[in-house]
Amino acid sequence: MNRFGLRSGRRFESTPVHISGVALVFVAIGMAISAGVALVDGGGGALALAASAAITASVGSSMKGSTTASGRADSPLAFASVAWAWLAVSIAGTMPYLFSGVIGWSNADDALFESISGFTCTGATILADIDGVAHGILFFRSMTQWFGGMGLIVLAVSVLPALKVGGLELIANEAPGPTADRFTPRIAATARRLWMLYGGFTLAVAIALLAAGMSLFDAVAHAFTTVATGGYSTHSASIAYFDSVAVELVVIVGMIICGASFSIHWHLITRTKTQRRSYSELRWYLGLIVGAAVALLVLNSGRLSLGTNIREAAFYAASLGSNTGYGLTDFTHEQFWTPSAQLVLLALFVIGGMTGSTAGGIKVLRLQIVARYAIREVIRARHRRAVLPMRLGDTTVAEDVAARALGFVLLYLGLALTGGVLMTALGNDLETGFSGAVSAIGTVGPALGDAGPTSSALAFERGSRPVLMVLMLFGRLEVFPTMLMFVAAIRAGTRSRYGRQPARRGFRRTTRLGRPPIHAPGQETERKGVSGISSPKSSTRSARGS
Amino acid sequence: MTPRPARRARERERLRRLVVRVARAADGGLHRWAQGPYESTLTVVLLVVLAASFPVFAACAVFDWLFGKHVAASGQSGTDAVPLLIAGASMAIVAVGLLRLCRFERRITERQTLTALVLGSFAAVAAVAIAHLATGVVEPTAVATAFAEAAATVTGTNSTTLHGTELGGGMAVLRAAGQWLGGAAFIVVLVRVLPHLGVGGLDSDGGVATRSARRLAPRRAGTMGRLLLLYGAITVLVAIGYAVAGMPLAQSGLHALTTASTGGFSTQAGSLGAFGSAAIEWVAIFGMAAGGVSLPLMFLAIRRRDPGRFIRSYEFRLYVTLIVLASAAVALWTPGDFGSEHVRRSLFAVVSVVSTTGFEATPLLDLSTGSQALLMVLMLIGGMGASMAGGFKVVRLLTLGSFIGRELRRAIYPTLAQRLRLGRSTISETTISRITGELLLAALLIIPASVVLAASGLDIVGALTYAVSTLSNVGPAMAAVDSTGHLAVVGSTGHLDAVDWLGRTAAGLLMLSGRMSVTAAAVALSVAMYPAAAAIRHGQWRRRKPAEPSAR
Known part of the structure; x- marks a missing residue:
């Protein structure tokens, strides 16, 4: 066996490669189905899809076949697997666009943008004239979002909570399926149930859309992207193309349902019990959508007629409250929408849907935690020694969970700001650049400024679109996996060199103080006269020296 | 917190002894005078601030008589003097009369200290607003405008409807002095109030700002005197610098007041750029940068003759790094010949924003969009902790950075x-939660505030940047507000003109909550809302409980 663990006939152990292979095989199946649709439709693109399916399947199965998943399931490995899998399918997803000539080879970066936007369920599109594209390709395009949502739903309900990413362990116990101790079987069982639910919703939305008057192709494609809260449409005008209240109603209900937690759906359908905390999040989620709709109604009242206003307000509150990103009329038009209403939409970009759903953003649960946290600080400024547990519904949020959620929110906001600065530095104007960054990391799709719901991502400068791609991947995988996707490789290196335990700088630093490391985040009552800082060394020295 | 009887100071310096004596006399006089039946610290604070505005108004009136013609656009002296004197005197008479009816409470709880802080600043705002109304620089009916102007004066924000050239001499000096006194009051709060409260984690600086501020002298009064002296010295130095650089004497005095306090009001319509002098801009750059540096750090470095202190301070290093990197980015991103003027203007824009002064040499909209975005982020960050600057403060950014890590x-x-550390000291979890609480409150405030600002007349970018700018006490924002095509970006010539009364009130409130830290503002609001909240909770108005014993 050589140093890479490769020997003829032997598999080497690499979870990221294995998982990426499995994901690629799934995508290849999707491409094959799309090729079938293209054949039936006769609009072309079948050959391109079939070729991509063949390539993807062969690469995927060889990756899958040559490796095994590791028995370990620690977080760096899981992060790496998830992030690399998303990257792999995104790269594979460029092939149909390139082969069919929908996007030229000289614009291969645009194809990658379209693919990443699809698999991250964002819905920002690079295609200026969607109606002219072959139906097979469009079907594949909607399907990328559906597949993205499929992976995501397992990730959001089961994997990330189990890994305690960003305070998501709050919902870890609610995942449908056995609450077994072992990670892998539990995820497999959960995934089966979730996909059943997901497929059921897709079917229901497709039937409802069909009943509302859509063609079969449109209904299925829109059902895919509604359930995935993605937002790709088969028409440039998005939902406005149909100009039908019935379609809008179906889409609104679909978006609201799919922006809510799938655990709750499962428990409601199977009539099993869940914690009341998740209902408090549901209440906030619905309250936010209704509140946003009312705010939009009030702020736009002078500009639009009452009927249009109600339609638009309800539609956009649902579309952006669940981070789907379907468009009706262009809200960036100054003569229809007031700037203040657009700012309300920007707030919705940031907040997003519920945890345990395919929606993006910081999630309503974290907004709740943030709000409680901020209010608690106000109370603690008045009553300094107060010990105030954080309540959500009938549960108490532990301090370290809250700290994780806050860390996530801060990181998210920092990334959005950095992305906004980069976007503007690369040539976009302030409004388009910043809202584009916020929209990308929230995986919404449309932005403000030039990049409204009826225009395309071509409104962003070409050089700045890679920033959006990175932000979409960050936002989609809850920031931490994408940030830490290289850690597993680095750790593997340190492990082989230094033995089993990796070097932990954090530990060494704290234990040098000569006492066991104490970690008690949050509720430390402050000692008298030491407000804020306790210096372990002699305080006179630091006063003189630091 | 009960004011301490100022005992005989041992320091030899005559100046400081004088300060201490005056303070002691005022303190003692106040205690003897305020012995009325109605026991309320809040009322006492309110009335004292109102009464104390009389000497300021009087001094401004005297200045107007003597030097007004050098400052005022009309070239006449004494145009504002009489209204100022009358307004000040009538306020003082009413306040002193009412003060007779009140007295201090024996013990003051923490939340009352916070409320007193907020109420005191509101009283100062009221006094300045009355001055604006009395002298007629704003319409007598435009209360919201007067409030916003007064808030900008007190908090040191360069955001106004008045062009510097429209003002009489008295108001020009009152506004500049108001920004300077606002800064001085901030030092007093920093040394005497905040260490008791730790609001928003202002004391989380790894041992350079407030913690060492309390150790500058054996007593707080001494510390306060020293820091005020340093503040005054910086002001005088900047004034001399301006004068040497070629600014007229009276103007340089006024500009020094607004530079050292990082306020940003200017007597010129085009802010500092109107002078068109490289030397003046360089003086302003250094003055503003000094305004953004922690005062205790500066004091210790000077007192111990140890410039290495600056280099050893993590916060100072990050502050300088931010300025250098951002200036380089702005200079590179903005098209233009890469001459000394280009570099100077870029540096000026960055320093003006980081120190939250708000002077402008060139309009911000002339910079590239990337630079504007960068400047907006810098506005959010602001200067060092325990400095005159507003914003979120570099030290909190450092702490949050290590928290995210x-x-x-x-x-x-x-x-x-793992414990978080900053230099040699550990940061407690309480401090971190205070800092994050402050940031989250600010974030939760900015969104609705920008919606209100947008609803009252600004466009999206304008509303967002203006909300950030006012919350950080900077003033300028990125929005074109003039329909004539002239891009009025700086608050000194624009923004408040663009918004209606609702937006002006919101802007004034944002400035105040930015200066006092959002947590303090929220606490004050919650105290003010207490009866209403109690009514909602219990279905009836509830009497306030007797004051709890102080935590001191």
Whole structure:
């Protein structure tokens, strides 16, 4: 066996490669189905899809076949697997666009943008004239979002909570399926149930859309992207193309349902019990959508007629409250929408849907935690020694969970700001650049400024679109996996060199103080006269020296 | 917190002894005078601030008589003097009369200290607003405008409807002095109030700002005197610098007041750029940068003759790094010949924003969009802790950075136990939660505030940047507000003109909550809302409980 663990006939152990292979095989199946649709439709693109399916399947199965998943399931490995899998399918997803000539080879970066936007369920599109594209390709395009949502739903309900990413362990116990101790079987069982639910919703939305008057192709494609809260449409005008209240109603209900937690759906359908905390999040989620709709109604009242206003307000509150990103009329038009209403939409970009759903953003649960946290600080400024547990519904949020959620929110906001600065530095104007960054990391799709719901991502400068791609991947995988996707490789290196335990700088630093490391985040009552800082060394020295 | 009887100071310096004596006399006089039946610290604070505005108004009136013609656009002296004197005197008479009816409470709880702080600043705002109304620089009916102007004066924000050239001499000096006194009051709060409260983690600076501020002298009064002296010295130095650089004498005095306090009001319509002098701009750059540096750090470095203190301070290093990197970015991103003027203007824009002064040499909209975005982020960050600057403060950014770093590590090592450190000292979890609380409150405030600002007349970018700018006490924002095509970006010539009364009130409130820290503002609001909240909770108005014993 050589140093890479490769020997003829032997598999080497690499979870990221294995998982990426499995994901690629799934995508290849999707491409094959799309090729079938293209054949039936006769609009072309079948050959391109079939070729991509063949390539993807062969690469995927060889990756899958040559490796095994590791028995370990620690977080760096899981992060790496998830992030690399998303990257792999995104790269594979460029092939149909390139082969069919929908996007030229000289614009291969645009194809990658379209693919990443699809698999991250964002819905920002690079295609200026969607109606002219072959139906097979469009079907594949909607399907990328559906597949993205499929992976995501397992990730959001089961994997990330189990890994305690960003305070998501709050919902870890609610995942449908056995609450077994072992990670892998539990995820497999959960995934089966979730996909059943997901497929059921897709079917229901497709039937409802069909009943509302859509063609079969449109209904299925829109059902895919509604359930995935993605937002790709088969028409440039998005939902406005149909100009039908019935379609809008179906889409609104679909978006609201799919922006809510799938655990709750499962428990409601199977009539099993869940914690009341998740209902408090549901209440906030619905309250936010209704509140946003009312705010939009009030702020736009002078500009639009009452009927249009109600339609638009309800539609956009649902579309952006669940981070789907379907468009009706262009809200960036100054003569229809007031700037203040657009700012309300920007707030919705940031907040997003519920945890345990395919929606993006910081999630309503974290907004709740943030709000409680901020209010608690106000109370603690008045009553300094107060010990105030954080309540959500009938549960108490532990301090370290809250700290994780806050860390996530801060990181998210920092990334959005950095992305906004980069976007503007690369040539976009302030409004388009910043809202584009916020929209990308929230995986919404449309932005403000030039990049409204009826225009395309071509409104962003070409050089700045890679920033959006990175932000979409960050936002989609809850920031931490994408940030830490290289850690597993680095750790593997340190492990082989230094033995089993990796070097932990954090530990060494704290234990040098000569006492066991104490970690008690949050509720430390402050000692008298030491407000804020306790210096372990002699305080006179630091006063003189630091 | 009960004011301490100022005992005989041992220091030899005559100046400081004088300050202490005056303070002691005022303190003692106040205690003897305020012995009325109605026991309320809040009322006493309110009335004292109102009464104390009389000497300021009187001094401004005297200045107007003597030098007004050098400052006022009309070239006449004494145009504002009489209204100022009358307004000040009538306020003082009413306040002193009412003060007779009140007295201090024996013990003051923490939340009352906070409320007193907020109420005191509102009283100062009221006094300045009355001056604006009395002298007729704003319409007598435009109360919201007067409020916003007064808030900008007190908090040191360069955001106004008045062009500098429209003002009489008295108001020009009152506004400049108001910004300077606002800064001085901030030092008093920093030394005497905040260490008791730790609001928003202002004391989280790894041992350079407030913690050492309390150790500058054996007594707080001494510390306060020293810091005020340093503040005054910086002001005088900047004034001399302006004068040497070629600014007229009276103007240089006024501009020094607004530079050292990082306020940003100017007597010129085009702010500092109107002078068109490189030397003046360089003086302003250094003055503003000094305004953004922690005062205790500066004091210790000077007192111990140890410039290495600056280099050893993490916060100072990050502050300078931010300025250098951002200036380089702005200079590179903005098209133009890469001459000394280009570099100077870029540096000026960055320093003006980081120190939250708000002077402008060139309009911000002339910079590239990337630079504007960068400047907006710098506005959010602001200067160093315990400096005259507003904003979120560099030290909190450092702390949050290490907090996020720990969260990233904890994602890999779920059981990681690690204390956060800044230099040699450990940052407690309480401090971190205060800082994050402050940031989250600010974030939760900015969104609705920008919606209100947008609803009252600004466009999206304008509303967002203006909300950030006012909350950080800067003033300028990125929005074109003039329909004539002239891009009026700076608050000194624009923004408040663009918004209606609702937006002006919102802007004034934002400035105040930015200066006092959002947490303090929220606490004051919650105290003010207490009866209403109690009514909602219990279905009836509830009497306030007797004051709890102080935590001191």
